[in-house]
Amino acid sequence: MADALQVRNLCFSWANGEDVLKSCTLEVPQGEFWMLLGTNGSGKSTLLRLLAGLLTPKSGEINVMPPVGFVFQNPDHQLVMPTVGADVAFGLVEEKLSPSQVRHRVAEALSAVNLLELQRRPIYALSGGQKQRVAIAGAIARQSEVLLLDEPTALLDPDSQLDLVAQVKRLVKSRNLTALWVTHRLDELNYCDGAFLLEKGFLVDRGDPKRLQQRLMQVGLAS
Numbered sequence: 337m338a339d340a341l342q343v344r345n346l347c348f349s350w351a352n353g354e355d356v357l358k359s360c361t362l363e364v365p366q367g368e369f370w371m372l373l374g375t376n377g378s379g380k381s382t383l384l385r386l387l388a389g390l391l392t393p394k395s396g397e398i399n400v401m402p403p404v405g406f407v408f409q410n411p412d413h414q415l416v417m418p419t420v421g422a423d424v425a426f427g428l429v430e431e432k433l434s435p436s437q438v439r440h441r442v443a444e445a446l447s448a449v450n451l452l453e454l455q456r457r458p459i460y461a462l463s464g465g466q467k468q469r470v471a472i473a474g475a476i477a478r479q480s481e482v483l484l485l486d487e488p489t490a491l492l493d494p495d496s497q498l499d500l501v502a503q504v505k506r507l508v509k510s511r512n513l514t515a516l517w518v519t520h521r522l523d524e525l526n527y528c529d530g531a532f533l534l535e536k537g538f539l540v541d542r543g544d545p546k547r548l549q550q551r552l553m554q555v556g557l558a559s
Contacts, residue, residue, distance in 0.1 A: 339399075340366040340482050340514035341387065346396035348382060356382045358537040359396070364530075366401070366481075369508040369515045371525060373548065374534035380518045381409075383534070384484050387516070400482055401514065405475020407485040411467035420446065420462070420470055421455040427474045445477035448507060465496035469503065476507070483508075483515040489524070501527045525549045 341364040348357040357379045364370045374380050385391045387398060388406040408414050417423040424442045433441070446452040449469040454462070462470065468488050475483055485504065489497035501517070505527045508515050517528065525531055525545040533541040533548055541548060 338366050339363040340401040341516060342397075342399040343383075343387070344397040346383070346386065346398065347394045348379075348386060348391065349394050356537055357386070357393075360534075360537075360539045362532055362539055362542065364514055364516055366514050367508065367512045368529040369505050369517065369527070371528045371531040371545065372516055372518045372534065373520065373525075373531055373552065375520070377536075378534040379537045380534055381486050384486050384516065384518055388484050402482075403478055403480045404482045404484060405472070405478060405480030407468065407471045407475065407483065407488050409487045409490045411464070411471045411488075414471055414474075415459050415467060418458055419455070420451060420457050420459065423459060423470055424473050424477050427478050431478075441477045441479075442473075445473040448476050448511070449473045449503060463496070464492050465500055468492070468500055472504065472507070476511075481514060483513055483517075485515065485517040487518050487520070489519070489521065497521065498523070522549050522552055 343360055343362050346357055346360040349355050360383065372380050382391065386393055387400055388404055415423050417426050421442050424445055425438050428438050428441060443452060446455055449472055451466065451469055451473060489500055492500065501524045504515055507513055528545050530543055531545045531548045532539055
C-alpha cells in the first residue's frame, strides 16, 4: 500500500535556536487513520504544521498527497463565514467552479459529517463539536486526500469527543482518506489504525495503538 504521508529525517528549530523536532521519520499508508501522541512540548503540533506547509523545516524531506486539509484545535480560528453552507463553500473559491458544482460539493461534504440539515444555520449557533465537523466538511469539499487534525477534541465535552473521532474514522474508511490526528487522550486510540509517540522532538515509538496505550498508561500519560 502506498504512503499518503511520508517524512524523512525531519528537523525543525525556532528562530532562537531551540530544537523542536530531531530527525523524525514516519509514514502513514493511504486509507489509514493514525494518531500522534506525546506530552505538551514534544513537538506534535509543530510536526502537523510542517506537514501542512504552515512552517518550513530546517532540514529533511516531507511528501504529502495533495490536497491537504488542516483542522485546528479551536474551530473558531478557521470558520470565517456567517453560515455553515457559506463557510464550506468559501474554501472552494479558488477552484473557479460553477454555482451548481459548488452547491453539490457543499451538500456532499455536509452530508458526510451529518450536518446537511444545518446548511443555513449561523456558525455562532453551533456547538463546539458541530463547528469541528464544519471544519472537516470544508476539507472534504476541497476533496482533500489527507486530513491533519490538531487535537480537534480538546475543547469538546467527553461525549462529543468520541463522536468526532468515530466520525473521522468512518470518513477515512468510507472515502479512502488518510488522517493524522494529534491527541493526548488515550481512549481515542481505540479508533485508529496505528499511532506514533513523540518525546522531546524524537519519534520514540510507533505501531499498534493498543500497545502504545498500555505503554502510556504505565508512565502516566493519561487524559
